[in-house]
Amino acid sequence: MDSAPFVGSEALANGLVTRQQLRGHFRRIYRDVYIDPDSELDAPTRARAAWLYSHGNAVVSGLSAAALHGSKWISGDDDAELLWAEHRKKFDGLRIGFDELLPQEVETVDGLAVTTAARTAYDLGRRRPFGTAVARLDALVRATGVGVHDIARLAENHRGARGIVQLRAVLAVVDAGAESPQETRTRLALLNAGLPRPQTQIEVVGPDGRVFARIDIGWARWKVAVEYDGEQHWSDERQRAWDIERQHLLESLGWTVIRVSAMQLRTDPWGVSARVRDALRAAGAKV
Template sequence: MGELGDPFPGSWAVKAGTVTQWELRKDFCRIHPDVYVRKGTELDARIRALAAGHWAKGAGVLVGLSAAAMLGTRWLGDEPAELVKPGTSRAPAGIIVRRDELLRDETCCVAGFTVTTPARTAFDIGRRAPFEKAVVVVDALMNATRTTPSHIADLAARHPGARGIRHLLRVLDVADGGAESPRETLTRLLLIEAGLPRPETQLRIVGHDGFVVARADLGWREWNVIVEYDGAQHWNDRRQRSWDIDRTAILESMGWKVVRVSAELLDSRPWVVIDRVRRALAAAGADV
């Protein structure tokens, strides 16, 4: 008796009948009818998507956050799986059945499961999720798949009557696949919503010798101002912190103003971030 073939090593999703009853009781826990996971498995978005796909027995299409997880999107939570399964109105706890109408070219195959394409996945998430969450996930999806706002907007034009289109267009207006963490996205949103010029993401700064000196999270070339979000590793890793100090000194010697942002500032004192960036831009001549 072997475990069901798993396209993602470590997920250990199995169907009843592929292992013995003794093995099921000893090593696995039931997540859906006929679908089990190994005890201790973290039920993240990817594992939930796999489990829902096995529950659907090939008759469903993974959509929304489940499709995003299958497409390699990072930083997703453990929300219920989402799928379209014709003829099904009810599903077990942990699975949401959508009633979306999917065109033939809006699905693809990932590791043996049918999922929505990157553009269609972003279209659905951008219509349904709360604004900040939608931007964070669409940013991460674009980063993982290299789909673009124009790809998503083109798909949206094919569904003019779909619910949530106005919300989606607001998301696409600020989405940027260059973001490499949710906090970078939230920092960018904070600055844009404060009325500051839209920053460029993953700004490459080149030295006089033509080599890249640094790549900044956010910045404005026109005014030589960059914004860096410092995650936990920037504070807990001594070598990383030392390099950050050296890197800032190098950038400032080249005429760049560096504004650093921490989780505490972003969560508790966002106005301080806005004020520091506004002052830096104004000092460089920006009309802010």
């Protein structure tokens, strides 16, 4: 990550800017940490701003660490997160934790002290609501390749920590195949309904021997596919045309395709699961 054009007390002390210029021409992120107003304040940039605020004394953690490790779906509007034992003050836009942190749970990313991918997953899996925690870990595991066993092994070093029971439940359903939080929520809705654990990103080969489709969620054994329709499936005319052709090809190969929208998932997850259950039964699955 390229360093953002931050300006702070050091520039002020060295006479590079005046206090009036600092307040009038730069955007304040944290105390003594300002940024060029034309710069994008994404999650990695906010993480760096928080670390600069700590004068390098803190360790970037939580969502901020996940963003630095390459996780998607993290907004720059989310609070930055640090582990900083010496600091007890609260600050808007910044969450500071004081949990035990072992030396092997810290690494350097783009010059910043950051919790390792496994430690980051450990923190996120304990502290968020269950569904959100699974979505965050799906994204982190996908971005970093950190193994579920690595996270579980790290947790063994913190027995008795708050949230460990939830973390174990989260790790039991994490899947790096999820390409978006909505795909994670779709998968969890199916699992909550008692359906068999589905596969993710199933490659389907056409009559010519080439892979022509990857199914978001499904069961290859019974040829039942569940596809989440994001906004691009409706707003992009070419994408929509391909979706129609793709579904026709899948059905010609014996697949049953069930499409799920955000509204259906939000308002009637049990109805979605019932449709999928019916399709699995029709295909011979004992559910």
